[in-house]
Amino acid sequence: MDRTRVRLAELLAVLSLASDLGMGQPMDHVLRQCLIALRLARRLGLSEADREVVYYTGLISWVGCHIDAYEQAKWFGDDLAFKTDYRHTDFPSASAERMFILRHLGAGRPAAERIRLGFGFLGAGHRVAETMLDNHWHASDRLTQRLGLDQRVRDGVEQTFERWDGRGAPKGIRGEALSMPARLVNLADVVEVFHRAAGVEAAVEVARARSGTQFDPAVVELFAAEADSIFADLDGIDSWETVVAAEPALDGRLTDAELDSALAAIADFADIKSPYTIGHSRAVADLAGAAAESLELPTAAQVRRAGLIHDLGRLGVSNAIWDKHSALSPVEVERIRLHPYLTERMLARSPALAPLAAIAVQHHERLDGSGYPRGLSGAAIGMEGRVLAAADFYRSRTEPRPHRAAVPTPEAAALLRAEVRAGRLDGDAVAAVLRAAGHRGHRRRTWPAGLSDREVEVLRLLARGMSNREIAEALVISRRTAGHHVEHIYAKTGTSNRALASLFAAEHGLIGETGAADLSS
Structure with a gap:
């Protein structure tokens, strides 16, 4: 058996660390939550099949919580702080939800701007807030499907966003109609936060305070009775090792094809955090992989895989920073x-993924020592890292950012060559990236879901966070026409808002492609 292959549990554990970052939680929150849920499942005498659902549901349920981080930051300031406070709040009534929203609306901004946002929130903002939990579930469910997990896990993920009192999402399921795995994961998620902050008594107190509203009263009573033993060694064990060792499958190792597919799914989920990076990782991976092959690097496949997940750490930075225009x-x-x-x-926690971590971490390093995070220079930067850095630099310049517009590909190439002359990027790596980029100019004639060229153009602008008015101005069409295009896009792609349409675009590689309909080149 090839022990260098990645286990599904390892990949899900990495995803759980990314979820922690995206929710503003310390790394290992989801891993510890998973262990708490599993311990409750054993005390309840759940079958092995149900414990398997608890395991996978616990690891993946919250992975979609950053899909609308752009909207969260737009209305509520720091999206990470917003989601952190969410776990400290119960919502037993509509008035409690309204108070939570009002308290966070425009957080950290001047009074005049908060007032302006308040008026805006009465329209579009209120609708965005109402769809957030639905978006998170849809995103998590989609990733669950792409990773090949079965329907019972998908059902568990869906119901994790429900509540015992029926005030949850997406279907308002209540009481005994909720699956037991979902009830356990929902409780474990909250009590882990309170236990980490203030100990066993605080965890029991919050569970009892939400008994009958968010949580199943019977499960709360079992938890309260067993809390000391459930938490007894939680701070002293290696959560990663314990969770991976508890994987239900006898051998959940991924084939190369399965790993590539899974990493592509993770790339899409990392990129949709900001409208400005949708499709970025796929494009960088394709460019870096092709360049590495042209250089005949034996690690070309590793370079491409590292490209797919090189920006996973972006989830740990608020969109209030990523999407800042000033x-x-x-x-x-x-x-x-x-x-x-x-x-x-995140990647280094897995021995099988550690080689990708060593490449991915170097994508902002520079030969003269001016890069980050470690300020490496010269021979300390491997050829794989040099190729990835060149690919990331080139692709980033052809994409818009909040503080600048995208540049045409000839200008991006000129900027890349200038980095070589300045001694910051490797000449061979840059030449290989430019060769690879020069072979990516064909026009894609057929788009997924029957989208037209114009609809793809509109979808790309919509994914960037533009309103119908801004799309109309960019494409020199009427606002009404832009609105029609957006409605057609939603209908064809089976989505209902910007966040979900962006996920569709990311999954189908529509943002990173070049061609007649590409507005970023």
Whole structure:
């Protein structure tokens, strides 16, 4: 048996660490939550099949919580702080939800801007808030499907967003109609946060406070009676090792094809955090992989895989920073410079993924030592890292960012060559990336879901967070026509809002492609 192959449990555990970052939680929150849910499942005498559902549901339920981070930051300031506070709040009534929203609306902004946002929230913002939980479930469900997990796990993921009192999403399921795995994961998620902050008594207190509203009263009573033993060794064990060892499958190792497919799915989920990066990782991976092959690197496949997940650490930085249109503060810059390190820390937990971590962490390093996160220079940067850095630089310049427009591909190539002359990027790596980029200019004639060329153009702008008015101005069409295009896109793709349409675009590689309908080149 090839022990270098990645186990499904390892990949899901990495995803759980990314979920932690996206929710503003410390790494290992989801792993510890999974262990708590499994311990409750054993005390309840659940069957092996049900414990398997608890296991996979616990690891993957929250992975979609960053899909609308752009909207969260737009209305509520720091999306990570917003989601952190969400776990500390119960919502037993509509008035409790309204108070939570009002308390966070425009957080951290001047009073005048908060008032302006308040008026805007009465329209579009309120509708966005109402769809958030639905978006999170849809995104998590889609990834569950792409990773090949069975329907019972998908059902568990769906019901994790439900509540005992029926005030949850997406269907308002209540009481005994809720599956037991979903009840356990929902409880474990919250009590882990309170236990980490203030110990066993705080965890029991919050469980009892939400008994009959968010949580099943019978499960709460069992938890309260067993809390001391459930938490007894939680702080002293390696959560990663314990969770991976508890994987239900005898051999859940992925084939190369399955791993590539799974990493592509993870790339899409990392990129949709911001409208400005949708499709970025796929495009970088394709470019870096082709360049590595042209250089005859024996690790070309590893370079491509590292490209797919090189930006996973972006989930640990608020969209209030990523999507900021004005100059970043020194503190914000330092936060951004951490994201390759966060990528490395997540991937390095898995021995099989550690080689990808070593490549991915170098995508912002520079030969003269001016890069980050470690300021490596010269021979300390491997050829794989040099290729990935060149591919990331080139692709980033052909994509818009909040503070600048995309540049045409000839200008991006010129900027890349200038980096070589300045001694920051490797000449051979840059030449290989430019050769690879020069062979990616064909026009894609047939689009998924029957989308037209114009609808793909509109979808790309919609994914970037543009309103119908802004789309109309960019394409020199009427606002009404832009609205019709958006409605047609929703109907054809089976989506209902920007976040879900963006996920569709990411999954089908529509943002990173070049061609007649590509507005970023």
